[in-house]
Amino acid sequence: MILYIVSYLKTGEYMSKIQKVLERWKTIGQPAPRKQVENVLERYFPGRYKVSRGSHIVVRHPGLRGLPQFAEGRFTVAIRKGQKVKPFYLRDIVRAIEYLVETGEIKE
Numbered sequence: 082m083i084l085y086i087v088s089y090l091k092t093g094e095y096m097s098k099i100q101k102v103l104e105r106w107k108t109i110g111q112p113a114p115r116k117q118v119e120n121v122l123e124r125y126f127p128g129r130y131k132v133s134r135g136s137h138i139v140v141r142h143p144g145l146r147g148l149p150q151f152a153e154g155r156f157t158v159a160i161r162k163g164q165k166v167k168p169f170y171l172r173d174i175v176r177a178i179e180y181l182v183e184t185g186e187i188k189e
Contacts, residue, residue, distance in 0.1 A: 099124050100189070106175050112165035118158065118174070125178050125187055136160040144186035145177055 096104075099121055106113065122130045122140060130140040138158040145151035156177065158170045181187040 103175050103178065106168070106171040110168045112161065112167055113171055115160050115164055115166060118160075118166045118171070121174065121178075125181070136163055140174075140177070142177070142181065142186070144181050144184060147184070148176075148180055151177060 102113075102117060102121060118138070119132070122138065126140050126142060129142050130138055132138050136159060138160065139155060140158065141155040143154050145156070146154040150156070150173070156173055158166055158174065160166055178187070182189045
């Protein structure tokens with residue numbers, strides 16, 4: 082279940098909890114909990130990601146084929162010790178979401 086707690090910014094714009102998480106992932110070099118990552122993926126890639134038996138999540142979206150770092154429209158997110166996702170993978174998720182929003186493939 083995804084929570085949408087909305088706050089009002091000084092600029093007069095609203096930002097959901099998930100949008101705040103994405104902003105934090107862009108700037109802070111800290112690992113994120115697996116559940117938080119799965120919530121973001123469920124919001125932006127519903128039914129397009131698969132958690133493997135091991136410690137990886139594979140995300141697929143045909144709109145990602147336009148980017149060289151997302152070969153064949155997919156990317157993998159490794160989960161460290163089954164609990165945390167490293168900042169490197171978090172930034173990949175943010176890049177993918179920003180690209181898909183920019184191209185109109187998904188809504189923010």
